[in-house]
Amino acid sequence: xxxxxxxxxxxxxxxxxxxxxxxxxxxxxxxxxxxxxxxxxxxxxxxxxxxxxxxxxxxxxxxxxxxxxxxxxxxxxxxxxxxxxxxxxxxxxxxxxxxxxxxxxxxxxxxxxxxxxxxxxxxxxxxxxxxxxxxxxxxxxxxxxxxxxxxxxxxxxxxxxxxxxxxxxxxxxxxxxxxxxxxxxxxxxxxxxxxxxxxxxxxxxxxxxxxxxxxxxxxxxxxxxxxxxxxxxxxxxxxxxxxxxxxxxxxxxxxxxxxxxxxxxxxxxxxxxxxxxxxxxxxxxxxxxxxxxxxxxxxxxxxxxxxxxxxxxxxxxxxxxxxxxxxxxxxxxxxxxxxxxxxxxxxxxxxxxxxxxxxxxxxxxxxxxxxxxxxxxxxxxxxxxxxxxxxxxxxxxxxxxxxxxxxxxxxxxxxxxxxxxxxxxxxx
Ligand code: URA
Numbered sequence: 001x002x003x004x005x006x007x008x009x010x011x012x013x014x015x016x017x018x019x020x021x022x023x024x025x026x027x028x029x030x031x032x033x034x035x036x037x038x039x040x041x042x043x044x045x046x047x048x049x050x051x052x053x054x055x056x057x058x059x060x061x062x063x064x065x066x067x068x069x070x071x072x073x074x075x076x077x078x079x080x081x082x083x084x085x086x087x088x089x090x091x092x093x094x095x096x097x098x099x100x101x102x103x104x105x106x107x108x109x110x111x112x113x114x115x116x117x118x119x120x121x122x123x124x125x126x127x128x129x130x131x132x133x134x135x136x137x138x139x140x141x142x143x144x145x146x147x148x149x150x151x152x153x154x155x156x157x158x159x160x161x162x163x164x165x166x167x168x169x170x171x172x173x174x175x176x177x178x179x180x181x182x183x184x185x186x187x188x189x190x191x192x193x194x195x196x197x198x199x200x201x202x203x204x205x206x207x208x209x210x211x212x213x214x215x216x217x218x219x220x221x222x223x224x225x226x227x228x229x230x231x232x233x234x235x236x237x238x239x240x241x242x243x244x245x246x247x248x249x250x251x252x253x254x255x256x257x258x259x260x261x262x263x264x265x266x267x268x269x270x271x272x273x274x275x276x277x278x279x280x281x282x283x284x285x286x287x288x289x290x291x292x293x294x295x296x297x298x299x300x301x302x303x304x305x306x307x308x309x310x311x312x313x314x315x316x317x318x319x320x321x322x323x324x325x326x327x328x329x330x331x332x333x334x335x336x337x338x339x340x341x342x343x344x345x346x347x348x349x350x351x352x353x354x355x356x357x358x359x360x361x362x363x364x365x366x367x368x369x370x371x372x373x374x375x376x377x378x379x380x381x382x383x384x385x386x387x388x389x390x391x392x393x394x395x396x397x398x399x400x401x402x403x404x405x406x407x408x409x410x411x412x413x414x415x416x417x418x419x420x421x422x423x424x425x426x427x428x
Contacts, residue, residue: 001019001020001023003023003024003027003033003037003041006020006023006024006041007037007040007041007044010041010044010045010048011044013048015051015053015054016050016054016057017057018057018060018061021054021057021058021061022057022060022061022064024038024041025058025061025062025065025160025164026061026065026160028160028163028164029065029159029160029163035167035170038164038167039167039171042164042167042168042171042173042179043171043173045173045176045178045179046168046173046176046179049176049177049178050178052220052223054178055177055178055181055182055220055224056223056224056227058178058182059181059182059185059186059189059224061160062158062160062161062164062182062183062186063158063186063189063190065158065159065160065161065186066156066157066158066159066160066190067154067156067157067190068189068190068192069107069109069157069190069191069192070192071105071107071140071192071193073140073144074105074107074140074143074144075144076103076104076105076143076144076147077104077105077194077195077284077285078104078105078106078107078143078192078193078194078195079099079104079105079106079193079195079196079197079280079281079283079284080106080107080108080188080191080192080193080195080196080197081095081108081196081197081198081199081276081280082184082187082188082196082197082198082199083198083199083201084180084184084198084199084200084201084206084207084208085117085201085206085207086117086199086201086206086237086239086242086243086345087116087117087118087239087242087243087247087345087346087348087349087352088118088242088243088244088245088246088247088252088345088348089117089118089199089201089243090120090123090243090244090246090252090253090255090256090269091199091243091272091273091276092108092110092120092150093120093123093124093252093253093256093309094256094259094260094269094273094277094305095273095276095277095280096108096148096150096309096312097148097260097305097306097308097309097312098273098274098277098281098296098299098300098305098308099147099148099277099280099281099284100146100147100148100308100312101147101299101304101305101307101308102281102284102285102295102296102299103147103285104147104280104281104284104285105143105144105147105148106143106147106148106149106150107139107140107143107148107149107192107193108148108149108150108151108191109150109151109152109153109154109157109191110124110150110151110152110153111152111153112152112359113357113358113359113366116346116349116350116353116358117349117358118247118248118249118252118352118357118358120150121150121152121153122249122358122366122368123249123252123253124150124253124313124316124318125249125324125368126249126250126253126323126324126325126368126369127250127253127313127318127319127320127322127323127324128318128319128322128323128324129317129318129319129322130313130316130317130318131316131317131318132150132151132152132316133151133152134149134151134316139151142315142316145315146308146311146312146315147308148308148312149312149315149316150312150316153187157187157190157191158183158186158187158190160186161182161183161186161187164179164183165183174207175207175208177213177216177217177220178220180207180217181217181220181221181224182224184198184221185221185224185225188225188230189224189225189228189230193230194229194230194231195230195231195280195283195284196225196230196231196232196233197232197233197235197276197279197280197283198218198221198232198233198234198235199235199237199272199276200214200217200218200234200235200236200237201237201238201239202214202236202237202238202239202424203238203239203240203345204239204240204344204345204346206239206345211236211424211425214236214424215236215425215427218234218236218427219427221234222234222427222428231283231428232428233279233283233426233427233428234426234427234428235272235275235276235279235423235425235426236423236424236425236426236427237272237422237423237424238420238421238422238423238424239345240342240344240345241268241342241343241344241345241378242343242345242348242349242374243268243269243272244259244266244268244269245264245266245373245374245375245377246371246372246373246374247348247349247352247357247371247372248352248355248357248368248369248370248371248372248392249324249357249366249368249369249371250323250324250325250368250369250371251325251369251371251372251373251392252371253320253323254323254325256309257306257309257320259273260300260305260306260309261303261306262301262303262306266377267377268377268378268422270300271421271422271423272422272423273300274293274296274297274300275293275423275426277292277296277300278292278293278295278296279292279426281295281296323368324368324369325368325369326369326394327367327369327370327371327392327393327394328392328393328394329390329391329392329393330390330391330393330399330402330403331387331389331390331391332387332388332389332390332391332403332406332407333385333386333387333388334376334382334383334384334385334386334387334388334407334410334412335384335407335412336384336412337382337383337384338381338382338412338413338414339379339380339381339382339412339413339414339415339416339417340376340377340378340379340380340382340410340411340412340417341378341379341411341412341413341417342378342410342411343374343378343409343410343411344409344410344411347405347408347409348372348406348409350405351372351391351402351405351406351409352370352371352372354396354402355367355370355371355372355391355392355393355394355396355402356370356394356395357370357371367394369392369394370392370393370394371392372389372390372391372392372406373389373390373392374388374389375387375388375389375390376388376389376410379416379417379419381416382412388406388407388410389406389410391403391406
């Protein structure tokens with residue numbers, strides 16, 4: 001077999017075998033196929049798509065390119081969740097302690113920020129002392145002892161995905177259903193859990209812009225999961241506004257603390273976190289979804305989830321009273337009376353990245369303290385000159401432009417908008 005023959009087959013629209021796909025993936029991972037050649041192969045998949053069988057072959061080959069985690073030494077049922085990348089997405093930080101309080105295990109490897117979206121690991125690193133690099137035994141022991149640990153993804157899981165994703169990003173081939181499905185599912189399957197709840201974002205702050213393609217992606221991922229005996233539930237969620245009030249690393253940790261200890265409420269955040277937690281609990285404990293919702297709600301409202309959160313952070317060396325939250329503030333006021341009809345997640349994320357909260361524009365370090373706090377939520381009533389949002393910044397020479405840009409992220413209309421549920425659809 002050689003690369004040219006496989007490429008010519010896909011160019012002619014012929015179906016590929018497992019061995020042909022695995023040949024390309026293995027040789028690209030080992031640097032025997034160069035980026036220029038691989039770009040042609042990826043672009044063919046991007047333009048033509050793949051059959052389900054070929055998508056499964058691609059996923060299987062990507063899983064095989066790295067380690068598969070073994071949780072057999074953990075004395076709990078392990079449940080996992082994955083988000084396809086939201087703006088202000090602190091759901092892992094909220095649901096992990098809820099689920100662990102209910103007797104299940106969350107042994108999670110998370111990522112850093114990618115493109116415009118934030119990463120759970122960067123958020124956790126904004127807590128002074130938090131160790132994202134526990135070794136395997138420490139990780140397993142912590143899950144056995146307290147039910148939860150979140151560490152940084154190792155480079156050893158789905159090794160091929162890292163290289164392929166970087167290339168897809170470079171050549172503009174990210175939004176392809178077989179490529180996304182194989183990328184997400186290879187990492188999730190290799191991460192060891194048998195129950196996987198996926199929060200698939202749809203909207204202007206997400207790479208899936210429309211519901212029809214998101215549903216197709218969901219069904220593909222569920223089918224791949226079935227082939228590996230994994231229970232996969234996909235929750236399609238609206239990403240046309242940031243999640244909760246804060247975007248930025250330390251700011252999101254503060255919001256998580258306030259949300260878990262009950263001093264702050266947000267309807268969309270509560271709906272989404274309790275839905276994700278309820279599905280993890282329902283599948284993990286094999287109980288009805290209604291019973292699981294009740295347990296999630298109780299754990300959140302009686303403060304036990306907050307206690308678990310404190311314990312988790314403390315066990316990993318973090319000090320919640322010392323956040324890396326150093327920043328100056330700039331306030332943004334409304335120009336008119338009305339109701340908030342839209343807060344553009346993508347525009348907010350672009351500003352936060354410019355402030356230094358993420359790694360776009362090839363930035364190698366991030367500023368943990370910067371970001372945006374929304375003082376008005378989606379659908380709120382607002383009066384002229386009322387505070388809309390606060391910018392947390394450390395370095396900028398363009399305060400006026402940033403204020404104007406943030407103002408433009410809000411769409412304010414004269415009549416009360418119809419509220420949309422953050423949950424679009426649940427597929428399993
Ligand atoms: N998230 C992933 O892990 N992979 C993709 O391809 C897109 C989003």
